[in-house]
Amino acid sequence: MSPLVHLIYSSAATKPLPRAELVDLLDRARAKNSSLGITGMLLYVEGSFLQVLEGEPHAVEELFDVISGDPRHGGVVTIIHEPIAKRDFGEWSMGLADISADDLDSIVGLNDFFEMESCFTDLDSGRTKKLLKAFRAGRWRSQIAGQQAAEVASVAAKATSASSPSEAPVVQDEDERPEISFAFQPLVDLSNRTITGYQAIVRSKEGEDPREVLSRYATEEGRVRMQIQSIEMAIGMAGRLGLTGGLTLSYPVPKIEEIPRIIDSALQMASRSSVSPSQLTFEVEQHDIGSNPSWFSALIQERRGAGLRFSINGSGGSRFGLGLIDSFQPDSIALSKNLVRGIESHGARQAMVRGMIQTCDDLGIDVIVKHLETSAELQWFHSEGVELFQGDLIAGPAFEQLSTEMMLPSDVLQ
Amino acid sequence: MTLLPEFTFAFQPIVDVDLGETISQEALVRGPNGESAYSVLSSVCQSELYAFDEELRMAALRLACELGADGEVRVNLNLMPRALEISSGALASTLETAAAIGIPPSAITIEITESEIIGNLPRFVAVANEYRSTGVRYAIDDFGAGYAGLNLLAEFQPDAIKLDRELVRGIEKHGPRQAIVRGLERTCEDLGIEVIAEGVETEEEFWWFRSEGIDLFQGYLLARPGFQQFPKVAFPT
Ligand SMILES: Cc1cc2nc3c(=O)[nH]c(=O)nc-3n(C[C@H](O)[C@H](O)[C@H](O)COP(=O)(O)O)c2cc1C
Numbered sequence: 001m002s003p004l005v006h007l008i009y010s011s012a013a014t015k016p017l018p019r020a021e022l023v024d025l026l027d028r029a030r031a032k033n034s035s036l037g038i039t040g041m042l043l044y045v046e047g048s049f050l051q052v053l054e055g056e057p058h059a060v061e062e063l064f065d066v067i068s069g070d071p072r073h074g075g076v077v078t079i080i081h082e083p084i085a086k087r088d089f090g091e092w093s094m095g096l097a098d099i100s101a102d103d104l105d106s107i108v109g110l111n112d113f114f115e116m117e118s119c120f121t122d123l124d125s126g127r128t129k130k131l132l133k134a135f136r137a138g139r140w141r142s143q144i145a146g147q148q149a150a151e152v153a154s155v156a157a158k159a160t161s162a163s164s165p166s167e168a169p170v171v172q173d174e175d176e177r178p179e180i181s182f183a184f185q186p187l188v189d190l191s192n193r194t195i196t197g198y199q200a201i202v203r204s205k206e207g208e209d210p211r212e213v214l215s216r217y218a219t220e221e222g223r224v225r226m227q228i229q230s231i232e233m234a235i236g237m238a239g240r241l242g243l244t245g246g247l248t249l250s251y252p253v254p255k256i257e258e259i260p261r262i263i264d265s266a267l268q269m270a271s272r273s274s275v276s277p278s279q280l281t282f283e284v285e286q287h288d289i290g291s292n293p294s295w296f297s298a299l300i301q302e303r304r305g306a307g308l309r310f311s312i313n314g315s316g317g318s319r320f321g322l323g324l325i326d327s328f329q330p331d332s333i334a335l336s337k338n339l340v341r342g343i344e345s346h347g348a349r350q351a352m353v354r355g356m357i358q359t360c361d362d363l364g365i366d367v368i369v370k371h372l373e374t375s376a377e378l379q380w381f382h383s384e385g386v387e388l389f390q391g392d393l394i395a396g397p398a399f400e401q402l403s404t405e406m407m408l409p410s411d412v413l414q
Numbered sequence: 415m416t417l418l419p420e421f422t423f424a425f426q427p428i429v430d431v432d433l434g435e436t437i438s439q440e441a442l443v444r445g446p447n448g449e450s451a452y453s454v455l456s457s458v459c460q461s462e463l464y465a466f467d468e469e470l471r472m473a474a475l476r477l478a479c480e481l482g483a484d485g486e487v488r489v490n491l492n493l494m495p496r497a498l499e500i501s502s503g504a505l506a507s508t509l510e511t512a513a514a515i516g517i518p519p520s521a522i523t524i525e526i527t528e529s530e531i532i533g534n535l536p537r538f539v540a541v542a543n544e545y546r547s548t549g550v551r552y553a554i555d556d557f558g559a560g561y562a563g564l565n566l567l568a569e570f571q572p573d574a575i576k577l578d579r580e581l582v583r584g585i586e587k588h589g590p591r592q593a594i595v596r597g598l599e600r601t602c603e604d605l606g607i608e609v610i611a612e613g614v615e616t617e618e619e620f621w622w623f624r625s626e627g628i629d630l631f632q633g634y635l636l637a638r639p640g641f642q643q644f645p646k647v648a649f650p651t
Binding site: 009012074076077078079080140325326327329336339346347348349350351352354355356357358359360362363 | 458565567568569571580583586587589590591592593594596597598599600601602604606
C-alpha cells in the first residue's frame with residue numbers, strides 16, 4: 001500500500017460565494033480529486049473554509065499548491081500535515097446543507113448537517129474528528145485582514161469512513177520469555193464514562209514490583225531485548241484477554257535510538273495477534289525526546305503511517321519545549337505529575353494547564369491526566385474540559401486482567 | 415581590567431500599537447561603527463564577561479538618558495545568561511546608575527532568556543524577587559523556543575514575555591505555531607503577563623497578531639534598531 005497523508009487547512013473566502021459558484025467549485029473539485037485519488041471534505045461556514053485533503057503525499061501537496069493560489073480565498077493556514085494509516089473519507093462526495101436563517105448565526109447549523117448526514121459520527125476518533133470539533137466550536141476561522149465574515153452558508157462532504165477489518169487472533173507461544181507479567185490500568189473517558197483503553201504496566205510473575213527481575217538485565221542490549229519481548233508479551237496478553245479498546249505501551253527507553261526497533265517489533269507482534277496497530281499507543285517520556293526532538297519527529301512521522309498513535313508523557317514538566325509541538329503533533333499528551341498534584345489550589349499551574357489545553361484543542365491533541373490522587377484534582381481538570389483520566393483514584397491497575405470497574409467520585413458525576 | 419572592546423548602543427522601540435506609542439527602548443550593544451553585539455562580546459574574555467555585562471547596562475542607561483529617556487519611556491536592558499546566579503549584585507550597579515541620572519527602577523525592564531532561568535531556577539527566582547521590591551520589571555526574551563517553555567511560568571511570572579522569532583516567523587500560515595501562541599496568550603492572560611511579538615518583519619505577521627488581540631510589538635516592520643538614537647516608528651495601517 002502506498003503511503004498516505006492528510007493535510008488540513010483553513011482559509012477565508014475573499015468575497016461572499018453565491019451558492020451556484022460553490023456548487024460549481026465542488027463539482028469541478030470532485031471530478032479532479034477522484035482522478036488524483038484524493039478524498040476528503042470541504043466545509044464552508046460564515047465565510048470560512050476548512051478542508052481535509054487525503055491521498056498520496058505528492059498528489060496532496062501539488063493540489064494544495066494549486067488551491068493555495070486560488071484567488072477565491074486567502075489567509076490559508078496549514079493546520080496539520082502528517083502521514084495517516086487510512087483515509088477518514090472513503091470518497092469525495094459533497095452535499096449542500098440547507099440551513100434555516102435562524103441557524104446561520106450559530107454553528108448549530110453545521111451540527112445539524114452533520115447529524116443529518118451522520119458522517120461526523122462515523123468518523124473514528126482520530127485527529128480529523130477533533131479538528132472538525134474545534135472548527136465547529138468556532139476555532140480556525142481564517143480571516144483575511146480587515147475583511148468581514150462573508151455570506152453564510154454551509155457545504156460539507158459526505159464521508160464514508162472505512163471500518164477497519166479485524167484480523168484473526170493468532171498468539172505466539174512464549175518460551176524463553178522474561179519472568180514478567182502485566183497489570184492493566186484503565187484509561188477512563190469521562191465524557192461517556194467508558195473505559196477507552198488500558199495501559200500495560202510491567203509486574204513480576206507474582207504481580208509484584210518488577211524491579212528485581214528487571215535488574216537482572218545488566219547490558220544495554222539485554223535491556224532493549226527485554227523491552228522488545230515485554231512489549232510483545234503485553235500485546236499478546238491484552239489480545240488474549242479480549243482487548244477491544246486501546247493499549248498504551250510505555251517503557252523507559254534505554255536509548256532514544258532504540259525506539260524504532262522497539263516500535264517495529266510491537267507492530268510485528270500486533271500483526272500476529274488480534275490487536276491491530278491502530279489500537280496501540282506508544283508513550284514516550286518528554287525528557288527522552290528533549291535531547292533530540294527533530295530526529296524523534298522524523299521517526300514518528302514515518303511510523304504514523306502504520307496507524308500507531310503517539311503520546312508524550314510528562315508534558316509540562318521540566319524541559320517541556322513548545323518547539324516540539326511546533327515540529328510534530330502527538331495524538332495525546334499526558335500531563336506531568338507535578339502539574340497535576342494539588343492543581344485546584346495552584347493558580348500559576350492552572351494558568352499553564354489552560355494554555356496547554358487550548359493549544360492541544362486547536363491541534364486535535366488529546367490531553368490525558370494521570371496520577372490522580374484526589375477528587376479535587378479530578379474535578380478541576382474535568383471542569384476545564386479534560387475528559388481522559390487515569391489513576392488509582394478512579395480505576396487502579398488489575399493484574400493480568402482488563403478490569404471494567406470504575407469508581408467515579410459522586411461530585412464529578414453531577 | 416584588561417583592555418575591553420569599545421562599544422556603544424543601538425535602540426529598538428517596543429511599541430503599543432493600540433495606543434500608537436513607543437513604550438520602551440531596548441538597548442542593543444554594538445561596536446563603535448555599528449558592529450554586531452556578537453563581535454563585541456566575543457572579544458571579552460570569560461573571566462571578565464560578567465563585569466563587562468554590568469558595565470554595558472550602566473553605559474546603556476547613560477546613553478539612553480542623553481537621548482532623552484526620562485522615566486516616561488522605559489528602557490529594556492539585557493542580562494547575560496547566568497548573571498544573577500554568578501553575582502546576586504549584578505543589578506545593583508544598574509539601579510545605582512539609574513538613580514544617579516534620574517531614571518526610576520520602575521522604568522527599567524530587565525530582559526532575560528529562558529536559559530538564564532532554567533539553569534538554577536530557585537536561585538534565580540529568589541534574587542529576581544529581591545530586586546522586584548525596587549519596582550524593576552522583568553521580561554523573558556525568546557520565549558517559547560527553548561526547553562523551558564510554559565512550565566517556567568508556573569514558577570516565575572515575569573511582567574512580559576517576548577515571543578521567540580521562530581514562533582513569529584510566517585505565523586499567518588502556520589497552524590501549529592498559531593495554536594502554541596494562542597495557548598501562551600491564554601496562560602499569560604490568566605497570569606497578568608504581557609505578550610510582546612518580537613522580530614515582526616512582515617505585514618502578514620503583524621496583522622495575525624493584531625487579530626489575536628496583541629498590542630505590543632517590536633521588529634523591523636515597525637522600526638529597525640537606531641544606531642545611537644531612538645528611531646522613528648512606522649505604524650502599519
Ligand atoms: C476553498 C477551496 C477549495 C478547493 N478545493 C479543491 C479541491 O479539493 N480539488 C480541486 O481540484 N480544486 C479545488 N479548488 C479549486 C482549485 O483552486 C482550482 O481552481 C482547481 O483545482 C483548478 O482546476 P483545473 O486544474 O481544472 O483548472 C478549491 C478552491 C477553493 C477556493
